[in-house]
Every structure is written in C-alpha cells, then in structure tokens.
Amino acid sequence: MSEYIKYKGTLFPQLSTTLKDLNFLENEFLIRDDDIFNITYPKSGTTWVTEILSIIHTNGDPTWCNTVPNWDRIPWLESPDVAEKLQENQSQQRLITSHLAKHLFCKSFFGSKAKVIYTARNPKDVLVSLYYFAKMSVFYEDPESFDALFKQFITGKLPYGSWFDHVRGWMEMTGKDNFFFNTYEDLQRDLRGSVIRISKFLGKSFDDAVIDSIVENVTFNTMKKNNMANFTMLSSTYMDQEKSPFLRKGVTGDWKNHFTVAQSEYFDQVYKEKMQDLCVKFPWDNN
Ligand code: A3P
Secondary structure (H helix, E strand, O other), rough: OOOOOEEEEEEEEEOOOOOHHHHHHHHOOOOOOOOEEEEEEOOOOHHHHHHHHHHHHOOOOOOOHHHHHHHHHHOEOOOOOOHHHHOOOOOOOEEEEOOOOHHHHHHHHHHOEEEEEEEEOOHHHHHHHHHHHHEOOOOOOOOOOOOHHHHHHOOOOOOOOOHHHHHHEEEEEOOOEEOOOHHHHEEEEEEEHHHHHHHOOOOOOHHHHHHHHHHHHHHHHHHOOOOOOOOOOOOOEOOOOOOOOOOOOOOOHHHOOOOHHHHHHHHHHHHHHHHHHOOOOOOOOOO
16 A cells, blocks of 8 residues: 655655655755756656666666666665665766655755756656556556546645646756756657657767667667666556556557546646646647
8 A cells, every 4th residue: 555755745656765865966966067867747758768868878778778777777866775875976977867856856966067957748648648558557556546646646746746836947047058858649649759859968979870770779679678778677566567568559549548628627727727827838839
C-alpha cells in the first residue's frame, strides 16, 4: 500500500524520499556549474530523455546504455541516498534526474551555470500514462478509477504536485542560457532534430553517423528491448510489468481513447484558466 508524505504542501511517494532529504536537497545540496539536469513532471518522457542524455554523454557509444541501468546512469535526485552519493562524487560530471517543482528545487541551482533540460508533455497524455503507471508501480496509490485520478490531477493532489504549477514554475526559466525547454511531442515529431538541438545545448556537435547511432538507440522499440532502459531489472515488487509495461504505448494522443467528451471539455476549461497568461504555444494547444 503506497503512502504519501507532504513537504511544503506537495505530496511525495514515501518510498522515494523523506522530509529530511527534501529539506536537504532544497537548502543544502550543492549544485556544480557542470551539472546537467533532466527535469520533468512524471510521465512526461523522463526515461526517454535519460536515454538521450546518456548516449550524448558517451558521444554515441551505446555501451553505457546497454550495461548500466538508467537509474544508476542518471539517478533520481529525490530517491534514497542519491543526494549523498552525488555530493561525494567529486571526480565525474553529474547527470541528474528530478521531478521536483521549481519552487522546491535546490536553492544553489539558481545563480549557477548548471544546465536543465525540462521536458513537458500534453497533460492529457500525462494523465493517461500516469493512470497505468499508478496501477503497476508501488510509488502511487492504486487509482480507484480513471475519473478519480482525473480529479486528483486537476486539483494537483498527486505526488510532485500540480502539473500546471510544475510547468508554469519551470517555464519561468525560459530565455536563460542554461535552460532548454523540450516537449515529448517534439521528440516524437522530430527525434533527430531534437537530439541535435539537445547536443548543441550541451556543447556537443556530432557527425551524421553518430547522430544516427544516438537516434537508433533511443527509439521506443530499442528502449523497450533494452533491459537497462525498460525497468525490467527492477523487482516486480516495485513495478509489476504484467499489469502494464513501463514502456507502454509511447504515442501522442492516447488521451482520445480514455477521456469522455465531458472530461475533455472540463479539462480544457481548467487548462485555459490555469495556463492562459503564459505567452507560450505548446504543441498540444488546439489538439
Ligand atoms: P506511455 O505510458 O504513454 O506509453 P516517464 O519516463 O516520464 O515516466 O514517461 C513514461 C512515458 O514515456 C511512457 O508513456 C513511455 O512509454 C514513454 N516513453 C519512454 N521512452 C519512449 C520512447 N523512446 N519513445 C516514445 N515514448 C517513450
């Protein structure tokens, strides 16, 4: 049975973190200028970007991706013992994943040159993906129904808080040199172009053969077959992939198979209220 803890009004899975760790991360964890962060609201493409960053890091060599589980390559900041281990690591460049909202993120990041790749996804697809993830993983409470989860999503009473606040918060970084805004939909539409843009943001430029290798290694089908990327190395007590595979469908627009017309209309209305003053056009607007 999953339980949540609350830190400054935001829920977190009790299995992932503690109030002490969250306080340490926010107030004491020291960011370095060469840190690279993969930040998302859950189910927005975190694992996909982990794979992309891993293979960019090795300049197209897939060995690291094929031999080391993704959670050891680009660990989750808010998981047990990770902050301490990262703090001890003085020799290597650190690649770090996080689901923290901007207002709870490490204070030492602001003013640093550390880079953030922030990936957002159509919130309707995030909700559908989360529905299946919540059923198969121990980190979330098993949703009573899709509609029950829908209501929690709208009110933000879920681990890592409100999707709307998460995206709005991180979008405040738009225009800063150390912030790259990415979307799941861009990765779907133009994976190669996205890989080139992310590489450039990280100060790397590759020839066509290397880009080909990177793209080939981060497709849905390759990742689904890679035990270091598909979470099958994780005990089924944490994720029961018999209930739903972690790499489930990997498409955009699956919300259309799950939302009723009334849910979609209500969601659109809430979305408009919460996001309308953001001067950004997202790929899912008008979709
Ligand atoms: P679905 O449940 O819609 O299939 P996260 O890593 O943030 O938890 O997000 C998981 C979602 O990203 C899942 O979505 C998963 O299938 C999708 N995903 C992961 N790798 C992908 C890839 N290479 N291509 C497309 N989708 C991918």
